[in-house]
Amino acid sequence: MSRPIHILGLGANGTESLSERAREALNAATFVAGGKRHLALVEPRQVEIFAITNNLNELATRLRNRGPDERCVVLASGDxxxxxxxxxxxxxxxxxPLEIEPxxxxxxxxxxRAAHSWQDAAIASIHGRPAPPVLIPLLGKPKIGLFTQDGSSPSAVADFFLERGLDDYRVWxxxxxxxxxxxxxxLAIQExxxxxxxxxxxxxxxxxESDGSRPGFTSRPAVPADDEFARPEGGPVLLTHRDVRSIALNRFADVPPGPIWDLGAGLGGVSVGLANQFPTREVVAVERSSTQLEYLRENRKQFEAWNLRIIHGAAPAALADEVAPAAVFVGGSGRQLDLILDLVLSRLIPQGVFVANFVGLENLAQTLVRLRLEGWSPTVTQVQISPGQDLAGLTTFVPLRPVWIVQGRRPT
Ligand SMILES: C[S@@+](CC[C@H](N)C(=O)[O-])C[C@H]1O[C@@H](n2cnc3c(N)ncnc32)[C@H](O)[C@@H]1O
Incomplete structure (x- = not known):
């Protein structure tokens, strides 16, 4: 029967932080594993030393095969x-087999040090792992605790938040x-x-604006009403009707892992819906009109869609350096449809989902023909919304212009 493996947490002050039990385990050890910093703090003598680098599998094997008389200690930081x-x-x-002394x-x-509770904080780590997938679900959370990678991490994390419009954090x-x-x-995040x-x-x-004690995101409507969106006063309402947005968003099913693009995001009706529907992914909205852009930013804030990254520019050039998308939405293509379809066909990942709304018959036909030529099997739905309207005390229905929703999946 082997003895237990002691895993001892050390504070920055080294052995001073060890409890009596931990000290006894360390003094009796015949095998001590730890990172360079931990071994230097403890200076174990006359025992087998195992320096931890990125060899944890090897350490696990060594510990699994420990002899019955071996007394093994692993040093760690904190808990x-x-x-x-x-x-x-x-x-x-x-x-x-583990006995742990944190x-x-x-x-x-x-x-x-900040004198704030942490039981209600979102806790995460970017230590030894790529930051974006860790940071995206944290965006907008009222209170966050983050283990970092190194001295450049605080600045990089601030850039990540600020780039997405989140400028209202205090940071310790x-x-x-x-x-x-x-x-x-x-300091303030901008500093x-x-x-x-x-x-x-x-x-x-x-x-x-909070004391950090609100739990997570407040509830966000997946498909907010049209008049909840910020929009230019007296300007054209370039917003996909709410009911059409519901159906278009519903077409984003079984999307493989990866970012989602909204090409020509306008005021952000669909972008915001996508960001809320896929809270752990990044939605990239491309918009070339600076007027629309201002409202797009405002709507991101309004609906707390912080995982929405906004790019000012025109597709395809503006997307040249972006990670290939797992889904693309096109909400009307102006006169650029050829270019947009080229982009989708060249960049969308296999099994990726393409959804497009059209009101012009030529654009619909061009898209269906092109996708079929490329071996896709797109579906198309005609959506004709007729909101009820009062007419002298009677309810009548006023049909809106039909919209065609195309959905296709890139063949493998
Ligand atoms: C792999 S985690 C280890 C966490 C550890 N188990 C603990 O309980 O603190 C390493 C990260 O913890 C944080 N960390 C560890 N010791 C720290 C210290 N003395 N001061 C500030 N941050 C520390 C840093 O963010 C570091 O990148």
Missing amino acids: PLCYGVGVTLQRALGSE ALCSLQLAFA VCEDLGSPTERVTR LPNRRFRDLNFLVLIRN
Whole structure:
């Protein structure tokens, strides 16, 4: 019968932070694993040392095969079960052999320094992983705790939020927590770009208008009424009718992973709907009119559609550097249909979904012919909305112009 594996959390002050139980385990150890920083803090002698780099599988195998008399200790920072080595080892070895002694977690210390509760915060980590998929679901959350990668992370995170119109956060950058060099800087999110911090840091972000205690997003209508959208006064209402938007959004089913593009987003009726329907993805709205753009930004804010990134420009040039989309929406193509179809056919990923609304017969026909030539099997639906209207006390129906909704999936 093998002995338990002790996973000991260390604070920045090293062995001082160890409990009596942890100290005993460390003193009796015959095998000590830890990152370079942890091993330097503890300086274990006369034992087998295992330096953790990116070799956790190897460590798990070594621990699984430990001899009956071996006393194994793994060093971690803070709470090993909070984005730490404890999580990986628990997955690899199960809970049974593990005895875990946490120290204070950087998360706890950071929220303590900011004097805000953290039980209601959204907690995430961009340490050792690509940031965008982690950050997108956090956009707009009232209170966020974020483990970072290095000294450039606070500025990069601020850029990511600001680029999407989120400029109302207070941020606490908490460096070297628990050590003599600890420093906590509180600033507005706009003050962060281009500033560099020490590599060990944790971010607390709290939205200004709240005390951070609202749970998550407030409820957002998937398909808001037309008159809830900001729009130019007296200007043309370039908005897809609410009922048509409902059906068009419904056509985005079984979309493979990846971003979604809205080409010619206008005031953002469909963009906002897509952003709300796919809250963990990025929706990229392209709009070339600067007047529309202003309202598009306003509508993003109005409907808290923070995962909507707005690009000022014209397709296809404006999208040249973008990641290939998993779905594309086109809400009318002006005189550019050929170019738009070229773009969709060249960039949409296999099994990706294309949805387009048309009011002109020629555009509909051109699209169907082109897609069929490319081996697609598009569907088309005629949507004819007739809102009820009072006529001298009687209800009558006034038909709106029909819209054709095309949906197709790119063959593999
Ligand atoms: C892999 S996570 C480890 C978290 C650890 N299990 C804990 O409980 O704090 C590494 C990240 O934690 C944060 N971190 C760890 N120690 C820190 C410290 N002393 N001061 C500030 N942030 C720290 C940094 O964001 C760092 O990139």
